[in-house]
Amino acid sequence: MNTVVSTKIEPTVASDATCGAEMAIPRLPNRGGLRVLLAVVCLVTGFAAGPLHAASGNVWIAELVWAPQYCRDNADERSSEACNQAYGLVLRRLRPPGDRKCGGTLSDATIDSAVRFIVSRRWVQQMWRRDGGCSGKTDREYFDFISLMMDRIEVPQSLREAPRQPARTSGPQLERDLLDVNRGLRPDATVLHCGGTFLTQLDLCFDDDLNAATCPADRKRVCADRIDLRSAN
DSSP: OOOOEEOOOOOOOEEETTTTEEEOOOOOOOBTTBOOOOSOOOOSSOOBOOOSSOTTSOOEEEEEEEHHHHHHHOGGGTTSGGGSSOBOEEEEEEEOSSOOOOOOOOOHHHHHHHTTTSSOHHHHHHHHHHTGGGTTSOHHHHHHHHHHHHTTOOOOGGGTBOOSSOEEEEHHHHHHHHHHHSTTOOGGGEEEEEETTEEEEEEEEEOTTSBBOOOOTTOOOOOOSEEEEOOOO
């Protein structure tokens, strides 16, 4: 039987003069020539303390999946780059405002650039086909926007890599830790998703200027207070 480890998320921090606060920038070493950024990283300037609702009316939704659970639920992904490392939260999609039909393909050069901060070449192509192609941005603008976003958000230490054994936290604790390490982030700009008690996804919502924004009403939290984190194995 697997042992469940209770975990309280504690961030690892480093000093940054620009923010005037302590921040962490989690990165993985090169693996097989692929430089990987785990999920999203620290604010250089912090989330701007913007209005409750996006001034432009545009809300972008970053979907970060819990990799062990995602790989368990998607058998066709188990041999991909996303599932052969001990990843924790990783960026799966960046949904643009509105509901439009997307499509299109990417050049190898664009994909090579994007895998610096997205864990799978397949995911890069899918993100453009599902979301980026109808975002109103060129492929370069879309992935530059993702790169900027990933320089502005921090994932708590305990969620950057999957634990070796199943772990447990709580919804309120996880939300507190997210807010503690992301200045300007608000509870209404985050949504947790679970399958049963297992964490599946975290949504982060922001506007065109990367200010925290209220998530759409159809993005409802489906996690109970207890949250289990599936292990890498």
